[in-house]
Amino acid sequence: xxxxxxxxxxxxxxxxxxxxxxxxxxxxxxxxxxxxxxxxxxxxxxxxxxxxxxxxxxxxxxxxxxxxxxxxxxxxxxxxxxxxxxxxxxxxxxxxxxxxxxxxxxxxxxxxxxxxxxxxxxxxxxxxxxxxxxxxxxxxxxxxxxxxxxxxxxxxxxxxxxxxxxxxxxxxxxxxxxxxxxxxxxxxxxxxxxxxxxxxxxxxx
Numbered sequence: 001x002x003x004x005x006x007x008x009x010x011x012x013x014x015x016x017x018x019x020x021x022x023x024x025x026x027x028x029x030x031x032x033x034x035x036x037x038x039x040x041x042x043x044x045x046x047x048x049x050x051x052x053x054x055x056x057x058x059x060x061x062x063x064x065x066x067x068x069x070x071x072x073x074x075x076x077x078x079x080x081x082x083x084x085x086x087x088x089x090x091x092x093x094x095x096x097x098x099x100x101x102x103x104x105x106x107x108x109x110x111x112x113x114x115x116x117x118x119x120x121x122x123x124x125x126x127x128x129x130x131x132x133x134x135x136x137x138x139x140x141x142x143x144x145x146x147x148x149x150x151x152x153x154x155x156x157x158x159x160x161x162x163x164x165x166x167x168x169x170x171x172x173x174x175x176x177x178x179x180x181x182x183x184x185x186x187x188x189x190x191x192x193x194x195x196x197x198x199x200x201x202x203x204x205x
Contacts, residue, residue: 007105007132012082013135022085026033026063030093031063041186042124043069049201054119057146058097059104059139060127064088067122068094078114080107091131105135108140118146121153123138124186128168129161135165147204156186156199165198178205 016023033039043056043066043092046056052074058067061079073157077097081087097116100112104127109115121143131139143153156174157163169179180203184195191198 009082009130009132011130012077015083022083026086026089029063029065032092038110039065040069040144041065042122042156043185046070046120046122047073049152050120051074055116057118057121059121059143060125061099062125064090064094064099066124067097076110080104086139095137107146109146117148117151119148121147121149123155126155126157126161128155135176137171140172140177144176144204149204151204152180153197153202155202159196169200172200172202176205177202185194
């Protein structure tokens, strides 16, 4: 396990209060996949940003639906999530990538023997809004530290979840990211002032 010293995230508190939460989350997405629902839109966007065989960090990877697809189309993927139940599901459902239990606020993959930086990072599933507010800037800084000099990130989350978009973008700039493109959906619709979702495509500044 990586880290564990930072303020606990909302996800950790939710799962401690409801031990069945993670299993229900996993089953929900397994059921959707079985129904043929498209669950890889985020991965397609990231894949379009990269040459085949790129190194991708799936930050807050959950049960691996995004990183698993990226690996299936030829990328070298490492996924990190604070929830060991979700990581176990990722290992079961998406063998191939390296899946690690870890707190993004303590992210230090070189200490785990993963020394090569990443070409890109993806952070989907409202992960940023589950972070403890005191750790947001540090998470963004550590994300930046794990990508190459011209690396990129695609980070998406919804409005009304306690992390205003302008505050996030300010935090990202302070952490060493610059904005390449702001979208309101993972299927490339432009961001507007009244958008209820943000997909920020960032580059290492």
